Amino acid sequence: MRMSEIVVGLDLSPSARTALQWAAEQARATGQTLRAVHVTHVVSAYGMALGMGGMAMSTELEDVDALDREAIEAVFDSAQPDAGWHLKFASGEVAPSLVAESIGASLLVVGTKEHVGIGRLVYGSVSHYCLSHAHCPMVAVPAARDRDAEDHDQASADTSAPA
Numbered sequence: 318m319r320m321s322e323i324v325v326g327l328d329l330s331p332s333a334r335t336a337l338q339w340a341a342e343q344a345r346a347t348g349q350t351l352r353a354v355h356v357t358h359v360v361s362a363y364g365m366a367l368g369m370g371g372m373a374m375s376t377e378l379e380d381v382d383a384l385d386r387e388a389i390e391a392v393f394d395s396a397q398p399d400a401g402w403h404l405k406f407a408s409g410e411v412a413p414s415l416v417a418e419s420i421g422a423s424l425l426v427v428g429t430k431e432h433v434g435i436g437r438l439v440y441g442s443v444s445h446y447c448l449s450h451a452h453c454p455m456v457a458v459p460a461a462r463d464r465d466a467e468d469h470d471q472a473s474a475d476t477s478a479p480a
Contacts (some may be wrong), residue, residue, distance in 0.1 A: 324419040325426040326443065327353040329388055332428025332460035334395070339458045340426040341396040349423060351402040355389045356414040408442070412446035419447075425455045445454070 325340035336376050337353060344351040386406070393404040407414050419425035429444045444457040 322422050323351050323424045323426060324348050324415070325351065325353050326415045326428065326447075327355045327389060327392060329385075329392065330428060330430060330460070331435045332430050332458065334392055334428070335455045335461045336426050336428035336456075336458040337392065337396050339456070340424075341398075343351070343424070343426070343456075344402070345399065350456060351396075351398070352418075352422075353393050353396075353402075353404045354415060354418045354426055355404065355406050356411045357406065357408040358411055412443045413450070415447055416441065416450045419453055419455075422453050425451050427455070429457045429459045437441055 323340050323344050325337055326335055340351055340353075343349070389406075390404065396402075398404075405418070407418065415425065415427065425447060427444045427447055429442075447455055448457065
């Protein structure tokens with residue numbers, strides 16, 4: 318891996334799509350290559366039994382459903398990859414795998430999901446883990462808000478504000 322590489326975590330979430338677009342713009346603006354990494358989550362007990370722990374392992378995609386693979390590839394292709402950019406599939410625990418994949422990179426980019434309350438306790442936060450453990454600079458990109466959702470939020474604020 319070269320220091321001129323940007324690593325971005327990629328799944329099918331809106332925040333990951335937005336992170337990919339941000340990372341692609343950054344890579345083009347700085348002349349760096351981009352490597353998108355999709356991590357198939359492996360349950361810790363299963364991974365430990367196989368001796369994997371929390372480290373990223375390359376896979377020949379036997380663990381990735383063909384439809385999921387096609388969907389991830391379509392998301393990656395939506396960024397109109399430049400020559401030298403690539404998509405990698407790995408298996409393991411998502412956050413530790415992304416940190417491991419970014420060793421030696423110039424930047425790690427991840428999307429942020431809005432987990433609040435019990436959701437944060439149950440699912441944790443990939444972006445928080447990466448921020449706490451990354452060995453390179455990191456950017457957390459929130460999902461682009463839907464314009465209709467913004468209009469609805471503004472309308473709600475307008476009707477609830479005192480006259």
